[in-house]
Every structure is written in C-alpha cells, then in structure tokens.
Amino acid sequence: xxxxxxxxxxxxxxxxxxxxxxxxxxxxxxxxxxxxxxxxxxxxxxxxxxxxxxxxxxxxxxxxxxxxxxxxxxxxxxxxxxxxxxxxxxxxxxxxxxxxxxxxxxxxxxxxxxxxxxxxxxxxxxxxxxxxxxxxxxxxxxxxxxxxxxxxxxxxxxxx
Amino acid sequence: xxxxxxxxxxxxxxxxxxxxxxxxxxxxxxxxxxxxxxxxxxxxxxxxxxxxxxxxxxxxxxxxxxxxxxxxxxxxxxxxxxxxxxxxxx
Numbered sequence: 001x002x003x004x005x006x007x008x009x010x011x012x013x014x015x016x017x018x019x020x021x022x023x024x025x026x027x028x029x030x031x032x033x034x035x036x037x038x039x040x041x042x043x044x045x046x047x048x049x050x051x052x053x054x055x056x057x058x059x060x061x062x063x064x065x066x067x068x069x070x071x072x073x074x075x076x077x078x079x080x081x082x083x084x085x086x087x088x089x090x091x092x093x094x095x096x097x098x099x100x101x102x103x104x105x106x107x108x109x110x111x112x113x114x115x116x117x118x119x120x121x122x123x124x125x126x127x128x129x130x131x132x133x134x135x136x137x138x139x140x141x142x143x144x145x146x147x148x149x150x151x152x153x154x155x156x157x158x159x160x
Numbered sequence: 161x162x163x164x165x166x167x168x169x170x171x172x173x174x175x176x177x178x179x180x181x182x183x184x185x186x187x188x189x190x191x192x193x194x195x196x197x198x199x200x201x202x203x204x205x206x207x208x209x210x211x212x213x214x215x216x217x218x219x220x221x222x223x224x225x226x227x228x229x230x231x232x233x234x235x236x237x238x239x240x241x242x243x244x245x246x247x248x249x250x
Binding site: 048051052053054055056058059060064066067068069091092093094103105108115116118119122123125 | 167168169170171172173175176177179180183199214215216217218221233234235236237238
C-alpha cells in the first residue's frame, strides 16, 4: 500500500514557529486544509505529546505527530511541515526537530499498512535532512515517492 | 518468542517500530512474533513477552515487567535495532 496523496495544501515548508506546539499545530492545520481532518484533531495530537512525552520524535530531527482514529478524522492523510529554525520537543536524543509529519488514520489496521511504506522511505537516513532542505512541494513528494496530484490520477484539489 | 513494540497510542510509532523490528529480526535470522501495543494495553500485551521495544520517554509508563526493556533512539535505524536486539536475544 502506498502513502496517501500529498496535496499542495498538506505541505508547508520553511515555517517560523516558536515552539513544538506551534510546529504540531502547523502539521494539524495542513491536515485540516487538505481535508483529512476536522476541528479538534490538532488538539488531540498535541494532547498525545502532553500525555506521553516527546516519544513522537522517532528519529533525529523528525516528529511523527498523530492521534488515535476518531470522528474528527475524515479520511486518512499525511502532511509535511518543515521549519526554518528547528525547535526542541524535549527528546533526549533526537532533538531538535525540523521536519514534522502529521498523520491521520481512520482505523488502526489501515494505518499499519501505510506506515510500513513510511518505514521503507525513512530507512534511508538521508531522507530527513533532504526533506528539511526541500525547496518546494514537488521535491517533498519525490523524496517520499508520492505522485504529484495533477494529471490523470489526480483526485485532490488543484495546487494553488 | 514474543516482542512488543510500544507507543503512546498504539498506532503510528509502534507500527513503524514493529515493521523495522521484523526487518532486524530477519537479518538476525531470529523467529519472533512482534506485536504493536499502546500504554493502555502493554500490561496484557507484554505479560508473556521477552522484550519490549520503546522510546526512552515511555519507559516510566511501563511499570513492572519481566520483559527486557530495550530503548530505541532512532526508530528508522535498522543497524541500531539489529545491534540492540542481538544483545538482548543473543
């Protein structure tokens, strides 16, 4: 199973944010803009980190922001946010973070399928720094092996 | 043998850890059943497990266990997983 589509609205590059909450907020905003999530999902992603700590920082520089499936997940989705200046999440080894992936899934099973694909992509240790430096959405999609949502397979809205 | 991959909400990070732990076990030629679990279900999931793989942040939430708790820093680093699993299981 491949990764979910990554429309233009789900990508935000080179953002300036003051702290990890704002960084997770940006990943949540991107999921909402792309139509994957409704109100409340971003707050639930923040709450996961408040409850369990910075374990979502699963590799140097990379946070996987996510929450459980719920009524605020409209469809499975992925968002990619990169930061102009990295922020600390409080992880003992993997701080600071400059790439945040936002993840929304409708069921646990579906999720396990496409995170396997995420694992494939990120087992290449050059991907995180390359994503952090990506100048545009096309580069991000190409690094993740996701087709650009234009042309005959396009199911997402047109890029702005 | 049973191994539990543990994360806070039982999706996402534990699923990545499960996938990569299975790849590491394949490299080591070790047969094991890897289960993804969250903090709420870890007591039950890990009751008969030999190893719990997780992030350092979650170790205090595990509580008492007979399993070896292995802290993984980089969930995508197969070399780290292979090295740590080899020490624990070898």
